[in-house]
Amino acid sequence: MKTKTISIVFSLALLVCGLPFKTIAQNSKSNAFYSDIEFKMQKVKEPVIPKNTVNLKDFGAVSGGYVLNTKAFADAIEAVSKKGGGKVIIPPGIWLTGPIILKSNIELHAETGALIKFSTDKSLYPIIETSFEGLNTWRCISPIYGKNLENIAFTGNGVWDGSGEVWRQVKKSKLTDSQWKKFVASGGVLNEKKDSWYPSETFMKASVGADQNVRLDLKTKEQFEEIHDFLRPVMVSIQNSKRVLFDGPVFQNSPAWNIHPLMVEDLILRNVTVRNPWYSQNGDGLDVESCKNVLIENSSFDVGDDAICIKSGKDKDGRDRGIPCENIIVKNNIVYHGHGGVTVGSEMSGGVKNLHVSNCTFMGTDVGLRFKSTRGRGGVVENIFISNIYMTDIPSQAISFDLYYGGKSIAETLAEGGTKVANKMMPVNVETPQFKNISIKNITIAGAYQAVFLQGLPEMNLENIEISNLTAKAENGFSIIDANGIKISNVKLDIEKPAVFEIYNGKNMSFKNVEFNSKSDKAISINGEVSQNIEFVPNPNFDLSKKISVGETVPKGAVKF
Numbered sequence: 001m002k003t004k005t006i007s008i009v010f011s012l013a014l015l016v017c018g019l020p021f022k023t024i025a026q027n028s029k030s031n032a033f034y035s036d037i038e039f040k041m042q043k044v045k046e047p048v049i050p051k052n053t054v055n056l057k058d059f060g061a062v063s064g065g066y067v068l069n070t071k072a073f074a075d076a077i078e079a080v081s082k083k084g085g086g087k088v089i090i091p092p093g094i095w096l097t098g099p100i101i102l103k104s105n106i107e108l109h110a111e112t113g114a115l116i117k118f119s120t121d122k123s124l125y126p127i128i129e130t131s132f133e134g135l136n137t138w139r140c141i142s143p144i145y146g147k148n149l150e151n152i153a154f155t156g157n158g159v160w161d162g163s164g165e166v167w168r169q170v171k172k173s174k175l176t177d178s179q180w181k182k183f184v185a186s187g188g189v190l191n192e193k194k195d196s197w198y199p200s201e202t203f204m205k206a207s208v209g210a211d212q213n214v215r216l217d218l219k220t221k222e223q224f225e226e227i228h229d230f231l232r233p234v235m236v237s238i239q240n241s242k243r244v245l246f247d248g249p250v251f252q253n254s255p256a257w258n259i260h261p262l263m264v265e266d267l268i269l270r271n272v273t274v275r276n277p278w279y280s281q282n283g284d285g286l287d288v289e290s291c292k293n294v295l296i297e298n299s300s301f302d303v304g305d306d307a308i309c310i311k312s313g314k315d316k317d318g319r320d321r322g323i324p325c326e327n328i329i330v331k332n333n334i335v336y337h338g339h340g341g342v343t344v345g346s347e348m349s350g351g352v353k354n355l356h357v358s359n360c361t362f363m364g365t366d367v368g369l370r371f372k373s374t375r376g377r378g379g380v381v382e383n384i385f386i387s388n389i390y391m392t393d394i395p396s397q398a399i400s401f402d403l404y405y406g407g408k409s410i411a412e413t414l415a416e417g418g419t420k421v422a423n424k425m426m427p428v429n430v431e432t433p434q435f436k437n438i439s440i441k442n443i444t445i446a447g448a449y450q451a452v453f454l455q456g457l458p459e460m461n462l463e464n465i466e467i468s469n470l471t472a473k474a475e476n477g478f479s480i481i482d483a484n485g486i487k488i489s490n491v492k493l494d495i496e497k498p499a500v501f502e503i504y505n506g507k508n509m510s511f512k513n514v515e516f517n518s519k520s521d522k523a524i525s526i527n528g529e530v531s532q533n534i535e536f537v538p539n540p541n542f543d544l545s546k547k548i549s550v551g552e553t554v555p556k557g558a559v560k561f
Helices: 009-018 021-028 071-080 178-187 202-206 221-224 315-321 410-415
Strands: 053-055 085-089 092-097 106-112 112-117 128-134 135-140 144-147 151-154 159-161 196-198 236-247 249-251 259-270 273-274 286-289 292-297 300-301 308-311 325-331 341-343 352-363 370-371 381-401 434-455 462-474 477-496 501-516 524-527 532-536 549-550
Touching: 071 085, 071 106, 128 315, 135 221, 135 315, 144 292, 151 477, 178 196, 259 501, 286 292, 286 315, 286 325, 300 315, 308 325, 341 352, 341 381, 370 434, 381 462
Parallel strands: 053 085, 085 106, 092 112, 106 151, 112 159, 144 236, 151 236, 159 249, 236 259, 249 273, 259 286, 259 292, 273 300, 286 308, 292 325, 308 341, 325 352, 341 370, 352 381, 370 381, 381 434, 434 462, 434 477, 462 477, 477 501, 501 524, 501 532, 524 549
Antiparallel strands: 128 135
16 A cells, blocks of 8 residues: 655654653653643652662572573562662673562662573463453463562663563464464464464464453363463563553563553653564553553554553453553653554553643554444543654554454454444443543644544444644545544645545534545545534635535535535
């Protein structure tokens, strides 16, 4: 598909990429940093770590990547913990280890040149009761794990590597021929079609009947033990904790999600690099779930699934937990490959509110701004404020709201013919998801398959979404379906297809100062029998009235000029 980049805009994106990171990070520590936030939010608290210090080598750790240092890590953490907490220094070297269990008041400082490599021996990772994909389940313990803690920090510029290659399924379509041959030669098994590689036959068999990655039919620990290989963990799991900081390191190659803070209050992630192979199944970057008071800044993501994800549990498990994700600032980040630059959902059953996203650059990301859910989730997403976003070469939808999410990337969905939509109105109940009160402004899209896709449900429309000051070059323009209270203003579009706006069952919509390049008299098509109060504000420089096609089912007087 054609996604030609506007050189001026791309230069602007590169300028954003080159912003001085340390200056931004320092500014975030001041009260002025919060002055442009649209909702009331206190300053995010940083962990307070005692000044005690130990060095990993003093506890018998051996570098080189061939000696297991699990005990050395545990002893170092225990030693500083007995003093009330402090810093564990991980010096340059390759440090092989099993799971690291965190304690309160601990800073793990990986110096430049340090590589912490987690063992590929899966027997070192016992299964525990936890949450994965927003559901209560059993899973292998994470390489980095902590629960019910206070004051945790990961600092330094070292690298944490989860050895995810031995845990993940890999699809042949995502690899080069040489990469595929390497996987096949490494062991594991192939499915009948020979188009998907699995780490083991146990994994392959266990994946049958799973709800994405969770087996809902299994109930006991013993049943889960039988599919141990399938229960790949997130790399960093910190749960029900307070004051957690990530500042400086690289986190990469995770078995599943990379960094997963769950029910954390006062969370900061800055100056961090998060990487996964682009083909990694469920290789998310950062999944912030049911957290409060969060700052994500000055970091870069290049991953195999959604990059920066905001979540709050899935379906009944998420609703029963009832803890929203709230008070979140996402500033000055770069996303390269990923299924979504900044994503809300699809696990949002506990709700998401008060989210500020600004000054972010997405380059080649599958989707830029991604909102997703489906019937059965429930939950309310509201008070979202997004501004100053720069996107280049987006292969699918630059801005996407999809209330029929089916578990696949948008690129995969489009390749299969698009989302299967049942436009039948269903009863509204606790399982009905809702997205409302969302502002998106100052957006540049320099190349995309589609600029904007807004799709709600017939029984619960997308509500009160404002898009303003948007410049876009894309193959396709806007699709707006089952939406109420949409306001589009100050928009300039360079769209390859003659159809620019396709509106179905839109209500209480306004278009002001909208310009585009299409000469078609059907550049704007309006359909749907419940369409009403769609207003096009006159523009003396651009006459929209001759470019609108109104379908026969649209009630008379529903469209106004």
